[in-house]
Amino acid sequence: MLTQFYDDLETRTENERKKAISKVLPVQIKNLQSLGGLKGIDSDMIDSVEALKQLPVLRKSELREMQQKKPPFGGLVRGTIEHIFQSPGPIYEPGKDTHDWWRFGRFLHACGVGRSDIVQNCFSYHLTPAGMMFENGAKAVGATILPAGTGQTELQVQAAFDVGASVYAGTPDYLNTILEKSSEMGLKLSYSKAVVSGGALFPSLRESYLARGINCLQCYGTADLGCIAYESSEQDGMIVEEGVLLEIVTPGTGNPVKEGEVGEILVTTLNSDYPLVRFATGDMSAFIGGHSACGRTNVRIKGWMGRADQTTKVKGMFVRPEQVAELVNRHPEVSKARVVVSRVNESDSMVVRLEVSGSSNQEYHESVQNIFRIKGEVEVVPTDKLPKDGLVIEDLRSYD
Template sequence: MSDPYDALETRSPAEREADQFGRLPQVLAKALTAPGWRAHLGDVDPAAITSRAALATLPVLRKSELPGRQKADPPFAGFLAEPLGAFGRIFASPGPIFEPEGQGVDPWCAARALHAAGFRAGDVVLNTFSYHLVPGGFILDSGARALGCPVIPAGPGNTEQQLDVIEHLRPVAYTGTPDFLKILLDKAAEAGRDASSIRKALVSGAAFPPSLRDHLRGRGVEAYQAYATADVGVIAYETPAREGLVASEEFILEIVRPGTGDPVPEGEVGELLVTSLDPHHPVIRLALGDLSAVLAGPSPCGRTNMRIKGWMGRADQTAKVKGLFLRPEQIAEIARRHPEAGRLRAVVTRADEQDVLTLRAESASPSEALGAALGASLQAFTKLRGRVEFAPPGSLPNDGKVIADERPVG
């Protein structure tokens, strides 16, 4: 690899393990100063956690538990190891889950992912991730500016205005969901607008199948994907090798059997855990609810860190739709608001390279008014638009699922 982001990306795996697990005891010691982490981790000796096997003995913290924990002990359930004033911004992601922004010029560890996607100093970036309450916009914004890239803070939507901005400022790079990039390019082609300045992209927050990647390439845009979480930032990213996602240097990743903290053999599909080595905001064995698997060996691009296959489904019923998490608790709130609708089931599919959300509702007396009310509640509780379909009472599967993710994997 002729142009790594830094020397960390090409060091030997043994050197990396020694460095990361040499730092981990200090990170754990800092975590134990926070009452939430102290109660969660229990009587652990940080000095003894110096290997993957030792790390695997610590309890798992499930992301799906955070809304309840934070509600019971606001604002962060005691999981901050520094005063709130030490953090830059505070976000409220769907769930709700409240997250603080860390310190430094690249607090979400996004710069190396952008670099791997070909972003370089001076590239003007159109950032279409949301800047409103959720951290998505700031994750990529801070990483791009750390690389020396001017950022247009466009946010999502407002397609016509965005095309005006593209024609005027001629950004060469895009960050956002792959679906919205396709929408922008399609609208530009339909309206005879010039969006040809965009030649590179880093996408996240939605499925990015090879068919969509090839479609964008045919439109002149070379797009790579990043795997990010609002809790810590970009934890893995695609490289020009196009063989899995390389783990970021700032995190320790594990693949475990869903519902446990037990590591699986290399290549076996399991749930992804992330441990952050940021001493200001330690996160220890956070279970993200996503399924993945480790790819054997280093990347052909020359980066030597662990590679994962990317997103392979959910270990629980939570689904990411159009860049936002859809949770069973949200569907339960809709059901409580509309008891006349009977059982509900949110179904996620793909059509025309975009996520499609359908709320299926059992009802003996379906009506346009009830359909409109359900659609409004769906948007209010999830921040997502979706269509409503009615089904006869007792016709939805009796399998305990309230969210069915029927999108193809891969």
């Protein structure tokens, strides 16, 4: 019989959690400083999620440069690790197989996976860390694992049937491929749970799984960070994992968006082996107010809401979120900006929309020209009138 919660961390009061963070976060900052990072910062002052905003954001592109200078991990790993993984870039991730190192155990527990389960792990173990992440999580909850990887669907169906696999772990869509193949083969599988990640889980697909007796929950994680947020049986948003601190910021900046607005997810891990502070995931989401009805008290986010990297090309020049941020920075009265790219008379057109309290248009044109190296129309709108969808570059061109 599974207990309701994975541990006491999940049901802490806001104050208890804040107090715990005030103790462990300065230590983690020191961990990063011991590796040469965050020079000149008083680690004791970084004692809350709010205090993190004083610190620089670590982007994937910077991590990659650090790794190239100091392979394989840019000098960001403390002590020994067991695994080296490779993700597209290429970028390299360290891995350890100590207890729930990747933090997927909490998610699996929330889905009811435990000692009596056989987890068919359909994430790849090759180069990418996804397979080993779910392997590590399944071990943390005492489940038995059928390491299956991707492909070889007919063999997978036979294995699921023969061993009586009770849990599917993999991308949301591949379960459907397995179920269709099992129908073809006339084999009734015994999955009762599915733990999915790595892609959008469409509600209709989740319902079709439920109709076959499979309770499907999703989590959000990345190759660098492991599990970041997860659904519980209430399916009322994704609860932030207790081993990470999560911020949502305007893409291209380190500035938190207003409560409920869409922005880029920054994550600070409390894992002392690999201290990543304010790591920019490139993924978009938004906080949900209140708490999950399941009783877990940590903050929640909506699911994955697209990629933050809105970099695009206009008239042959790259337009990047960082440039939009620079434009806002240059003018104190500008609170927010949005570049809208479209196609007019078979030619690229750029409109820069600014939320402004006062001042003239002329200097914005110059700034736009200097920063973007292309001409753009400037539109001034009142404060709070730009859409709150996390986009700083909106591309209206059709690529069909």
